[in-house]
Amino acid sequence: MTFEKRLEARAAEFEAGLGDALDAAASRHAGLPPRLADAMRHAVMSGGKRIRPFLVTETAIALGSDAAAAQPAAIALELVHCYSLVHDDLPAMDNDPLRRGKPTVWKAFDEWTAILAGDALLTLAFEHLGGAACPDLDDKRRLSLVTGLALASGGRGMVGGQCLDLEADKLGQPKVATQEHVQRLQAMKTGALFRFACEAGAVVAGAGTTETTAMARFGAKLGAAFQLADDLLDIEGDAETVGKATAKDAAAGKATLVGLKGLAAARAFLAEIESDALNEISGIGSRADVLRETLRFACARRK
Amino acid sequence: MTFEKRLEARAAEFEAGLGDALDAAASRHAGLPPRLADAMRHAVMSGGKRIRPFLVTETAIALGSDAAAAQPAAIALELVHCYSLVHDDLPAMDNDPLRRGKPTVWKAFDEWTAILAGDALLTLAFEHLGGAACPDLDDKRRLSLVTGLALASGGRGMVGGQCLDLEADKLGQPKVATQEHVQRLQAMKTGALFRFACEAGAVVAGAGTTETTAMARFGAKLGAAFQLADDLLDIEGDAETVGKATAKDAAAGKATLVGLKGLAAARAFLAEIESDALNEISGIGSRADVLRETLRFACARRK
Numbered sequence: 001m002t003f004e005k006r007l008e009a010r011a012a013e014f015e016a017g018l019g020d021a022l023d024a025a026a027s028r029h030a031g032l033p034p035r036l037a038d039a040m041r042h043a044v045m046s047g048g049k050r051i052r053p054f055l056v057t058e059t060a061i062a063l064g065s066d067a068a069a070a071q072p073a074a075i076a077l078e079l080v081h082c083y084s085l086v087h088d089d090l091p092a093m094d095n096d097p098l099r100r101g102k103p104t105v106w107k108a109f110d111e112w113t114a115i116l117a118g119d120a121l122l123t124l125a126f127e128h129l130g131g132a133a134c135p136d137l138d139d140k141r142r143l144s145l146v147t148g149l150a151l152a153s154g155g156r157g158m159v160g161g162q163c164l165d166l167e168a169d170k171l172g173q174p175k176v177a178t179q180e181h182v183q184r185l186q187a188m189k190t191g192a193l194f195r196f197a198c199e200a201g202a203v204v205a206g207a208g209t210t211e212t213t214a215m216a217r218f219g220a221k222l223g224a225a226f227q228l229a230d231d232l233l234d235i236e237g238d239a240e241t242v243g244k245a246t247a248k249d250a251a252a253g254k255a256t257l258v259g260l261k262g263l264a265a266a267r268a269f270l271a272e273i274e275s276d277a278l279n280e281i282s283g284i285g286s287r288a289d290v291l292r293e294t295l296r297f298a299c300a301r302r303k
Numbered sequence: 304m305t306f307e308k309r310l311e312a313r314a315a316e317f318e319a320g321l322g323d324a325l326d327a328a329a330s331r332h333a334g335l336p337p338r339l340a341d342a343m344r345h346a347v348m349s350g351g352k353r354i355r356p357f358l359v360t361e362t363a364i365a366l367g368s369d370a371a372a373a374q375p376a377a378i379a380l381e382l383v384h385c386y387s388l389v390h391d392d393l394p395a396m397d398n399d400p401l402r403r404g405k406p407t408v409w410k411a412f413d414e415w416t417a418i419l420a421g422d423a424l425l426t427l428a429f430e431h432l433g434g435a436a437c438p439d440l441d442d443k444r445r446l447s448l449v450t451g452l453a454l455a456s457g458g459r460g461m462v463g464g465q466c467l468d469l470e471a472d473k474l475g476q477p478k479v480a481t482q483e484h485v486q487r488l489q490a491m492k493t494g495a496l497f498r499f500a501c502e503a504g505a506v507v508a509g510a511g512t513t514e515t516t517a518m519a520r521f522g523a524k525l526g527a528a529f530q531l532a533d534d535l536l537d538i539e540g541d542a543e544t545v546g547k548a549t550a551k552d553a554a555a556g557k558a559t560l561v562g563l564k565g566l567a568a569a570r571a572f573l574a575e576i577e578s579d580a581l582n583e584i585s586g587i588g589s590r591a592d593v594l595r596e597t598l599r600f601a602c603a604r605r606k
Contacts, residue, residue, distance in 0.1 A: 127453035150430035
C-alpha cells in the first residue's frame with residue numbers, strides 16, 4: 001500500500017469513528033440545540049487529510065498498541081484542530097469565507113454560532129478524553145492526555161501561536177521578525193498539536209518517559225518540517241499543481257523562514273530538520289517505518 | 304459572621320489563589336504571549352461575587368473536606384465562567400462594552416484578542432484539573448471533575464443554553480417561548496455551572512453517588528432560584544437599589560418566567576423551588592447550614 005493510500009484509508013476509518021462520536025454526543029446530549037449540532041458537524045466533517053489523527057494512530061501502533069485504543073485521543077485532537085479552524089476563520093481573525101471550497105462555519109451560519117460551535121468542540125474534546133468514550137485506557141493515561149492536550153492547545157501552545165500570528169498581522173508586531181520569532185510562532189501555532197499527536201500515541205501505548213519524550217520531539221520536528229515545506233511550496237509551487245494561489249505569503253508581507261533565510265538555505269534547513277527528526281526515533285527500528293514515511297511525505301510534498 | 308461577610312471573605316481568599324494560578328500559568332508557560340496573559344487577567348481579576356467557587360468550597364466543607372482541597376476545582380470552574388463572559392460580551396453575541404463598570408475584554412483590547420483569551424481560559428481550566436495544580440485528589444476524582452466540567456459547560460450545558468438564548472434574541476426562535484423552553488434554557492445557560500459547583504464539592508469530598516447526586520440537584524435548584532430572583536428583581540427592583548436599569552428584560556422583549564407566569568405565580572414558584580432545594584439536602588444536617596443560607600440569600604436578594 002502506498003503511503004497516500006494508507007493515509008486515505010486511515011482517514012476514512014477515522015471519519016467513521018468521528019461521525020459516530022458526534023452522533024453519540026448529539027443523542028447522549030439530549031439538550032444539544034440542533035443549530036449548534038449542525039454547526040459542529042459542518043466544522044468537523046469537512047474533509048482534510050486527518051494527518052494529526054493519523055500520527056496518533058501510527059505512533060501508537062509503532063509502539064505496540066492499536067488503532068482502536070488510539071481512536072479517542074485521535075478524535076479529541078481532531079476536535080481541537082477543527083475548533084481552531086472555526087475560530088481562526090472568523091471575520092475578527094483571518095476573515096476567511098471559504099475553506100476547502102466550502103463556506104466556513106460563520107459564513108454558512110453566522111458569527112455567534114461559529115464562536116459557540118468552536119467553544120462546544122473544544123469542550124467536547126475534553127469530555128471525550130475524560131469520559132466513557134475512552135474505555136481502553138486507565139485513569140493515569142487519560143489524565144496525561146487531558147493535561148497534554150490542554151498544554152498543547154492553550155495559551156503557550158496553539159492559541160498562543162495564533163496570538164503571535166495576529167499580533168504580526170493586525171498590529172505589525174514585532175516590527176522586525178527574527179528567525180527565532182518565526183520558529184517560535186510556528187512551533188506554537190502548528191507544531192504543538194503535531195507534537196501532542198505523537199506524544200498521545202506514545203501515552204496510549206503505555207510507553208516510558210524516554211520513548212514518550214522522543215516521540216513528542218519527533219512530532220514537533222515533523223510539524224516544523226510540514227510548515228517549512230508549506231512555505232517552500234508557496235514560493236516554488238506552480239499554482240496549478242498546488243491548487244491555490246502561490247507566493248501568497250510574500251504578497252501578504254508575512255514573515256516566513258523562506259523569506260528570512262532565502263530559498264537555498266531554507267531547503268538546506270528542511271533537510272536538517274528531517275535528519276534531526278529521524279534521529280529522534282532511530283532507536284525504534286522498522287516498527288516506526290510509517291512514521292518515517294510520514295516525515296518524507298511532509299518534506300517532499302508538492303501540494 | 305453574617306452570610307455576606309462570609310461570602311466576601313471567601314472571595315478574597317479565593318482571589319489570592321486565582322491570581323497565583325494565573326501567575327503560575329504565565330511563568331510556567333514561558334511561551335504565553337504577554338498580550339494574551341494581560342487579556343486573560345483582565346477577564347478573570349475583575350471582581351464579582353465568586354458565588355460558584357463559594358459553592359464548590361462550602362459544599363466540600365459541608366461534606367467533611369476543606370477549602371484547600373476544593374480550590375483547584377473552584378478555580379477551574381471560575382475560569383470557565385469568566386471565559387463565557389468574555390465570549391458572551393463580544394459584538395457578535397451580546398455586544399456589551401462594559402461589565403461591572405469596566406471595559407469588557409474586546410473593548411479594552413480587541414475582538415480577536417477576546418476570542419483567543421476566552422479559548423485560552425477554557426483550555427487552562429482543564430489543564431488546571433488534570434495537572435499538578437490538583438495534588439490533593441486522586442486520579443479518579445480529577446477525571447470525574449474533568450468530565451463533569453466538560454458536560455456542564457459544553458453544548459448540552461452552558462454553551463447550549465447560550466445558543467438557545469441567542470436563537471431567541473437574534474433569530475426570534477421559537478416564535479412562542481413556553482415556560483418549559485425558558486426553564487430549559489436557564490437550566491443550561493446558568494443552572495449547569497451551579498449544578499456542577501455543588502457536584503464538584505461533593506466529588507472533592509469523596510462523597511458517594513447518592514450524596515453527590517443530591518448535591519448536584521441542590522445546585523441546579525439554587526441556580527434556578529438565583530435566576531428567577533434575578534428576573535423578579537428586574538421587575539420589582541428599584542433602579543437605585545439594584546444599581547442597574549430595571550424592567551430591562553420586558554423592554555428587550557425577553558421571555559422570562561415572571562413575564563410568562565405573572566408576578567404572583569412567579570413568587571410562589573420561587574418559594575416552591577426553594578423548598579425543593581432544601582429537601583435535596585435535608586439528610587445532611589447542620590453541616591450544610593451555609594448552603595441553606597446561600598439559598599436564602601439567592602432567593603431573598605434585593606440587588
